[in-house]
Amino acid sequence: MDIKAPDLGVESAEVSEIMVAVGDVIAKDDNIILLESDKASFEVPSSAAGKVSKISVEVGDQVSEGMVLIEVDSDVDSEAADESSDSSKNEPKPSKTDTEDSKYTEAEDANNEQAQQTKDNADSSKTQNNTGSATTHALPDLGVEEAQVAEIMVSVGDKVTADDSILLIESDKASVEVPAPESGTIEKILVKAGDMVANGQDFIVIIGSNADTSDSSAADNKASESEDSKPQQSADKSEQATNESKQAASPSKDDAATDSKAAAKSASNKLTEAQVNEKLTEVYAGPAVRKLARQLGVDITQVSGSAINDRVLKEDLFAHVKESLTTQKSAINSGSGAARASLPSLPDMSNVEIWGETEIEDLSRLQKVSIPQLNYNTYLPQVTQFDLSDITETEKLRSELKGGMKAEGIGFTILAFIVKATAYALTQHPRFNSHLSDDNTQIILRKTVNMGIAVATDDGLIVPVIKDVQDKGLKQIAIEIGELAGKARDKKLSTKDLQGASFTISSQGNLGGTAFTPLVNWPQVGILGVSEASMQPRWNESKQTFEPRLMLPLSLSYDHRVINGADAAVFTRYITTLLADPRRILL
Template sequence: MSVEFRLPDLGEGIHEGEIVEVLVSVGDRVLDGQPVMVIETDKATTEVPAPVSGVVKEIRVKPGEVVKVGAVLMTFEAEGRAVAAAPPEKDVSREKAGGLEAPPGGGETRPAVTASKEPPAAAPSTRRLARELGIDLRQVAPSGPGGRVTPEDVRRHAELQGRKPAAPSPQAAVAEEEAPVARTAAPEAAPAPSPAGEPLGACDPHGAIERVPLRSVRRATAKHLARAWAEIPHVSHQDVADITELDAFRRKHKAEIREAGGALNMIVFVLKAAVAALKAFPGFNASIDPEREEIVFKRYYNIGVAVDTDRGLIVPVIRDVDRKSVRELAVELLDVAERTRRGKAEREEMTGGTFTLTNIGALGGTAFTPIINHPQSAILGMGQARLQPVVRGDLERHEIVPRLLLPLIVAFDHRIVDGADAARFLGMIIEALENPEELLLVI
């Protein structure tokens, strides 16, 4: 039976992907669930598994091509009855385990283990996990739909065998001072279109050029930021916070947070200070509904934290920041930032943000102007904290003392809030950061 394999739904808001690599050739025999190609979207790099066991009959795409959801990728001469293609799982390294699948319900009956010579149905990440744990998938009782083996099945089997998961990657031991940082720049004007078919590296009247297509994360970023810049009337307000005492508190407790698996960097404290200000000034935790001409105030606090990766700027979302302690945030932030850099963060972790925090401080500079993450109404930027001389007192009696100052800038949607609101909003954040005891009451 000939089966057309179409690009499945890649998740909410994702309509296309770029073919990174085709892993099979025409005439190759593949098994159901075997990776056949790698696709990159603005969210992640994904292995796409074969929907059936059979022989590759035709390949209709090639690396570098951008394809829409529903487009035919390849055809198979299937062995037996074809099954629907399952959504692909995210995997950038193709070496370590991917995301978890939901465990089966308590009332389900688990199928018996079979002794078939053919590998059982399982997603690529599940197969990798089994290899890491030294588990034979044919010995694992499947609980997934259609008799598929899930990661939970493999872990449960490993526990029964007395085996432990693989050790975490060395990247998990990131120094506590390292914080997720973002490269932020206003969108540049688009170049004028060139004649079709102009070869790469051709010369124009001014000199040699090279043309590089916008792809995956960079392409999505360009569209997203251009829309935000065009639709939102941006206004910025800037100030500095004296974090001398707060930094002393951070240094005092960073070792115990490290033991808990987190990193106590300044972003953690800014998150807690920001969420208190968002509750006091709800216009910064809102969005515009232009169709109904309404302001939508969010009564939950999911803050995106911009992370600088080798694929571009990616913004995972920390959910319910107001309900989490400093310790919990320090652990979660380090984990999600590390997984985002490795392309391991789940798609769901990139959605649902109500406000964004971006930190350029680790790269230097005194100030910058962040672009609001549409459709949010505001974004808070952090500059580099520097030890600077500060004058205390008045003209008659004063002293000059060294203080650690943190530049902060808030960009906001002027349709929703005004400059005076921004000054009060940022002032509340600064007051919390400058008074660690007060900040601890907030957290």
């Protein structure tokens, strides 16, 4: 006899555990297989008794309704089987499952019902009467070891009918409503909101209604009907028992929808899942994966699943985030989209009376390409540290050297000193010369300093890179700054000239301004902004007087996930010290 998967409430589920072995003798309704879907874990009972002769599935297989799980050799005695077979000759030919179920005689059904009734009476602390007895009920299998009572949906004295929702249980996997096990009146609630509960724990006491007595009488009336109707009654009861087993083994589609809504309601106070909730039912993903998607801020409907039936795994989420942050195509689609996610669309500005005259101007190609990269800053917790460096002595040294440099055709600006000092500071504070890993668990430290230098062009800002700055002298740095700036203005920069930066310097030179907040160029974790130097009065402690000093404003922006405020202050002050006396670099 083939034991098939019942209605699972979902398209398919994964075999998590096989609870029987070949040769085992099982009874009807014994649990044989544990299935796990994206909504819950549930045990599948056997629809017939017998000896297990074959197991047709393995752990990890995906099964769906009607698939053969195991095969059993029926242990029903031949006489009962013959009687059932003879009775069934006068009936329309049933399906295979109904044929097997109909082998059970009415006597066996009655014995099963009597045994079940005896068990119920043993569990009950009172004898059933016309008004029903008070019965203590235990929680069904929750699919997890324990879960929390999120809400109690009834009160003492309330009248409930079987399958009415009475408790909302919440675990890491899902929120599930526990139905009333029978109709009646709530006498006592044994748990309270916030309690951690486990499978089989007593949770409620219900006084059964008269419906129980009516059901028992109805069963007696059915048993006293003519012998001709016994086969049909047996088939009906078998079908009913099978349906009840299906309902008990797995949540119905309506229950699954209710559970999904409850989970969404529970998470709504924590994350903005409502924006994609309408489409979530189309996604095949487990509760843990959906929770991770909410934590990462990922619209799970945009993630492609790699498992069977396009099921979305945690690895798919990580791959989606990585692709969004590293590929140009994803940068355009998700980067700018993320930036505008919290912004409404522009209003209609065609009304001249409100907005006045307008004119449309296209962005340059460079600006369009830069926008997705700039949008990454919406993901970074950026902070800026400001400081001043006394470069009076450094400027005197530069003035002494620039004449000889100019004779060689080299532009020797203060930027060469800033690049050299910053590169040396990065070797002493390597955390600023690093990147944060995709999973936010590691820091990738760079062993070389590739310095990005922001250059203003007619088309916008561009950042060429000087490689291995830590090994180069001031003269070589000045030469490469001049070469890269010229290539940027002439639009002759190659792809290699723009790749590999580990840190960036953005200098406003003599454009004016006292300070600004530069944006960290992801995946870097820091950028140094340099404003125009100016003469300022500074107190000379040894001379006890003010004297004019050339002060250079510095603005260090950093990714707070990697750099804390104290380290940023120390790093910035270290650079100011090096710029005040470049000879320190030689020590």
